[in-house]
Amino acid sequence: MPNIKVKVISANMGDIVGTLRGEVTIDGRKYKFTGTAFGRYGGHNVSVKLSPQARKQLKTRGYNVEDIEIAMQETIVTGNFA
Numbered sequence: 001m002p003n004i005k006v007k008v009i010s011a012n013m014g015d016i017v018g019t020l021r022g023e024v025t026i027d028g029r030k031y032k033f034t035g036t037a038f039g040r041y042g043g044h045n046v047s048v049k050l051s052p053q054a055r056k057q058l059k060t061r062g063y064n065v066e067d068i069e070i071a072m073q074e075t076i077v078t079g080n081f082a
Helices: 052-060 063-079
Strands: 006-012 017-026 029-038 045-050
Touching: 006 029, 017 045, 017 063, 029 052, 029 063, 045 052, 045 063, 052 063
Parallel strands: none
Antiparallel strands: 006 017, 017 029, 029 045
């Protein structure tokens, strides 16, 4: 797993669900993502999705995109982001 750094640029939070927009840095390169955050039922949950362009670039570089997205979600849920 590469070293990742997650930055949430904007968050629009509602009563039950919110939307996120941000970027993740992987091995010095930045990639955009969007996400959905749920914080009421069943604890805190986040679902993120890298942009189609980012997914393509990462796959070309040999990364498992699904593993990266899971690591990003864990980073956000644990509060370890900028």
